[in-house]
Amino acid sequence: xxxxxSLATLSTVALAESIKFLYxxxxxxxxxxxxTRADSDTDPxxxxxxxxxxxxxxxxxxxxxxxxxxxxxxxxxxxNDLHEYVSGVDPVAPSDERLLQxxxxxxxxxxxxxxxxxxxxxxxxxxxxxxxxxxxxxxAGYVAAVRAERATGTxxxxxxxxxxxxxxxxxxxxxxxxxxRR
Numbered sequence: 391x392x393x394x395x396s397l398a399t400l401s402t403v404a405l406a407e408s409i410k411f412l413y414x415x416x417x418x419x420x421x422x423x424x425x426t427r428a429d430s431d432t433d434p435x436x437x438x439x440x441x442x443x444x445x446x447x448x449x450x451x452x453x454x455x456x457x458x459x460x461x462x463x464x465x466x467x468x469x470n471d472l473h474e475y476v477s478g479v480d481p482v483a484p485s486d487e488r489l490l491q492x493x494x495x496x497x498x499x500x501x502x503x504x505x506x507x508x509x510x511x512x513x514x515x516x517x518x519x520x521x522x523x524x525x526x527x528x529x530a531g532y533v534a535a536v537r538a539e540r541a542t543g544t545x546x547x548x549x550x551x552x553x554x555x556x557x558x559x560x561x562x563x564x565x566x567x568x569x570x571r572r
Contacts, residue, residue: 396513397493398484405493406475406482408510412496413476415450416465419458419503426455450504457503468496522563523548530555534564 400408458465471492474480482489497508505521522535528551535547547562554560 397490397510400484400510400512402482402484404510404512405484409472409482409489409493410476411510412493412500412508413469413472415500416469416496419453419500420462420465420469422453423455423458423462450500450508451506453503454505461499461503464495464499468492468499472496521546523550524560525550526552526560528553528555529558529560531557532559532561534559534561536562537564539565 397405397408475482475489484490501508502521524533524535526533533549533551535549536545538545545563545565547564549560549562551560
């Protein structure tokens with residue numbers, strides 16, 4: 391809810407530009423995903439023409455394409471929901487709660503795909519976010535997706551472990567990092 395409120399502080403023009411930016415970024419990711427999929431479906435011996443490379447946006451780090459694949463349905467649905475706003479058919483208004491929820495949802499997906507927060511100029515949103523995840527078959531010692539001494543901003547950690555051996559620890563977020571230093 392805090393993120394939606396920070397979007398509401400943007401001017402109508404800034405919000406419209408933010409929506410267009412997110413919409414375009416999602417489109418570029420979907421296009422890149424389609425081209426990647428097409429590349430893997432073609433036989434290199436018969437593929438004469440190489441599809442063009444989609445340039446990475448300068449504002450964001452390289453996307454995690456496995457996350458693009460994971461969130462492809464959400465990217466498509468959110469782009470579809472925002473299309474009328476981007477095209478100018480529906481008016482953009484910072485007071486439109488449904489619109490703000492859609493924008494925030496798309497922003498969260500893009501943050502996950504790029505592994506970095508997306509904060510717009512003039513928005514009162516805290517930009518510090520930390521995400522970590524672990525997937526392991528077995529843990530015999532200590533493992534944490536995120537280990538920090540203090541909490542600032544949004545911290546999110548996910549641990550998926552099949553088996554934790556006796557004496558082992560698998561932790562999503564550990565804010566008491568001192569006790570595990572060796």
